[in-house]
Amino acid sequence: MKKKKIVVITGAGISAESGLKTFRDSDGLWEGYNIEDVATPRAWKKDPELVLQFYNLRRKNVLDAKPNAAHTGLAALEKDFDVHIITQNIDDLHERAGSTKVLHLHGQILKMRSEKNERLVYDITGNINIGDRAEDGAQLRPHIVWFEEPVPMIEEAIAIAGDAEYFVVVGTSLVVYPAAGLLHYAPYGIPKFIIDKKIPYTSAVQDITVIEKPATEGVRMLAELLKGSK
Numbered sequence: 001m002k003k004k005k006i007v008v009i010t011g012a013g014i015s016a017e018s019g020l021k022t023f024r025d026s027d028g029l030w031e032g033y034n035i036e037d038v039a040t041p042r043a044w045k046k047d048p049e050l051v052l053q054f055y056n057l058r059r060k061n062v063l064d065a066k067p068n069a070a071h072t073g074l075a076a077l078e079k080d081f082d083v084h085i086i087t088q089n090i091d092d093l094h095e096r097a098g099s100t101k102v103l104h105l106h107g108q109i110l111k112m113r114s115e116k117n118e119r120l121v122y123d124i125t126g127n128i129n130i131g132d133r134a135e136d137g138a139q140l141r142p143h144i145v146w147f148e149e150p151v152p153m154i155e156e157a158i159a160i161a162g163d164a165e166y167f168v169v170v171g172t173s174l175v176v177y178p179a180a181g182l183l184h185y186a187p188y189g190i191p192k193f194i195i196d197k198k199i200p201y202t203s204a205v206q207d208i209t210v211i212e213k214p215a216t217e218g219v220r221m222l223a224e225l226l227k228g229s230k
């Protein structure tokens, strides 16, 4: 029998219990940095060293972190459902937890690319330094979608969302577009769930089952609710 399709949108909140800081839980500062100073093309132009230093540290934090019960709980749903994860996170915790269909909307910290050609992408676990070059001779930069840059994976994400049979949102403040808009592409009338320790405002909230809990507990409750609907 064909498994039913669950689409899950995740944000920084799902990795919080793995020790990775969210973006907006501390006054718009991210690990003490202003987002505009480290995550925009302007920042890269102005002070590439600072940007590299910032992401080198993020990479180390990610490698030191482990998937938590929310990541593994979503991976376990694959036994009974066709689970598609669309994440705004740049960490690889969904993959390490065992999820097999993960789309990264905002890039991946364990990849780097040529600053001139976004198709020249390489795996990386160490640091990127000034002077490290891609095959085309251009400086390497993190494979991250910065603010003010286009989001190349959004079309694919919209297509995935469009034929969901269940829709789940976990740990995102739903303020960054186009990711936040994906909720509006979910088919009308399908069961929808939102899990967050502090539920954000969304205009689609009327027909959503709200689970106001930390992600680990929330995903466990979701799995219970889905039992019997496979």
Ligand code: APR
Pocket (backbone or CB within 6 Å): 010, 011, 012, 013, 014, 016, 017, 022, 023, 024, 025, 035, 088, 089, 106, 170, 171, 172, 173, 174, 175, 176, 195, 196, 197, 198, 199, 200, 213, 214, 215, 216
């Ligand atoms: N469990 C569940 N939710 C949590 C937890 C937790 N343990 N801790 C925090 N949250 C929730 C917060 O209540 C908030 O709604 O996670 C959300 C985190 O929101 P943001 O920090 O804004 O992260 P996110 O939505 O992923 O940000 C989107 O912004 O800076 C950019 O590109 C970056 O992908 C990122 C995008």
